[in-house]
Structures are given as C-alpha cells and as structure tokens.
Amino acid sequence: MTLPLVIDVEACCSPVPGGVLDTESAARLARVFKALGDPARLRLLSLIAAQEGGEACICNLTEPVGLSQGTVSHHMKILAGAGLVSREQRGKWAYYRVQRQALDAVGRSLAGM
C-alpha cells in the first residue's frame, strides 16, 4: 500500500488470462483487493456512490464514518491509488467519485478465475 503508483485497473487486471496468475499480476490485483479489504473504505465507497451527483468531498464523509479527517483523507488516498475513485480539486474542496469501470473490471477479473 506504500507505492505511490496509481493502478489502472481496467488495463491491468480485467482479463485474467485463464492461466495461472503470474507474480506481477497477482501483486497488482492484490493491491486493489487490499484497498477494498477495509470496512471503513467500503463504507466510504458506498457513501460516495449514494451521494446525489455521485461525488463527495472529505467533509461530507468524515462524520458518517465516524473517523478523523486525517484518517478519511488517508483512506481516500488508498482508494484513489487503487484506481477505485477519482479525485478532482475544485476550489477548497476535493471531490471524489467512484470509478465504476474499475469496480466492474475487478468483478470481471474474479469471474475469469
């Protein structure tokens, strides 16, 4: 989770070849699943998705999940790094959106196993 690299889930993870996962693909895919493997992050995703407009800023999220602002920001960074949300700065606010293509790609990668 330390790598700064942003994953392109669609490009790298979708079509699991049918063969055995090589070490590198496994590591990339695992990073995405690891990002999904925390209750707080799942709730953040679901919260953003449920927002009208489909986007939310940190301040919209802090209170519903009951975590400190710093912690929420940390989780959002991980989600963004995994390509699961996008981030757009507008003035003071940072707006996050769920990247549905990424979610779909992850789902497809599972189906292909």
Add this chain to the structure above:
Amino acid sequence: MTLPLVIDVEACCSPVPGGVLDTESAARLARVFKALGDPARLRLLSLIAAQEGGEACICNLTEPVGLSQGTVSHHMKILAGAGLVSREQRGKWAYYRVQRQALDAVGRSLAGM
C-alpha cells in the same frame, strides 16, 4: 482475519442494498476482500482453478508458489474461512476447490455499489 467463522458470501454479501453499507455488512464484505488482498492467495486460487479436476492438495501448491508448507496451509485456511474455497479431507490429503459462486457473489456485490 482472526474470526473462526466461515462466511457465506452468497448469503451475506451479494445484494448490496443500493443504500449505504452498514457497519456490519461492511465488516463481512471487507473480510472477503481482505482474503483476496494478498498476492500469494490470489496465486493459490488461480493455481487451484487451473488444476485439472479443479482441485488441489497443499502438496500441489507449495512448490509453485514458493512458500513453506505451513504458510500455504495458513493461506488456505484464510481462503476457506472467507468461503472462497472448500476443503475436503480424503485420506491423508486435503483437497481444496475454488467456490465459484462465492467469486461471482463478490463480483455482484461490487456491481451493486
């Protein structure tokens, strides 16, 4: 990952309600994703799926993933606990199979977010 409880992915995780994930559902779902969030476990899953007959015992897996027998056993326990593989003891050997319904259910839960 410490809970001994085996998750029924199909029952608990499939239909993400469209609303915001409650704490409990998030925790259950997260546990499954956490199980998928390790490269070694993804490769184990993929190895088992690629096996003819669709099943494998620990001894078939140790060498391809390059981990100690104890570690592989540990990973399989986590996968089984998450409902992603089934375990069947036949004589000396323990045979593991990928539970595709579980994988599908996980995929669906993502699509529903």
Add this chain to the structure above:
DNA sequence: GTGATTGATCGACGAATGTCAATACGACTG
C-alpha cells in the same frame, strides 16, 4: 493582509499480517 476553512501530511502507537522453522496430529504402510 488576517483569519477561517478544507484537505494533506507527519509522527507515533498498538494491532494485525505474512513468513518461517519446529512441532504436533492423523492416516496410511510396513
């Protein structure tokens, strides 16, 4: 410019995780 607000980053901490070597357990084999 001053001050307030939003978000990111840092340092610290305990808890959880992945790994191994060693050992214990069960089932088959002689």
Add this chain to the structure above:
DNA sequence: CAGTCGTATTGACATTCGTCGATCAATCAC
C-alpha cells in the same frame, strides 16, 4: 506397533496497517 507422509498448529519475528492528534498548505471571505 513403529515409521512415514501430508497437514495443521504454534511461537517468534519483522513488516504493514489503521488510527489519532498535530501540523502544514492552499484557498476563500472579509
């Protein structure tokens, strides 16, 4: 019954993770 083989479990260890409070950086309002 004694030995062997396939697994599971244990104890230890370094690493990673989730969280907080505090601080920093940028933007807006006056």
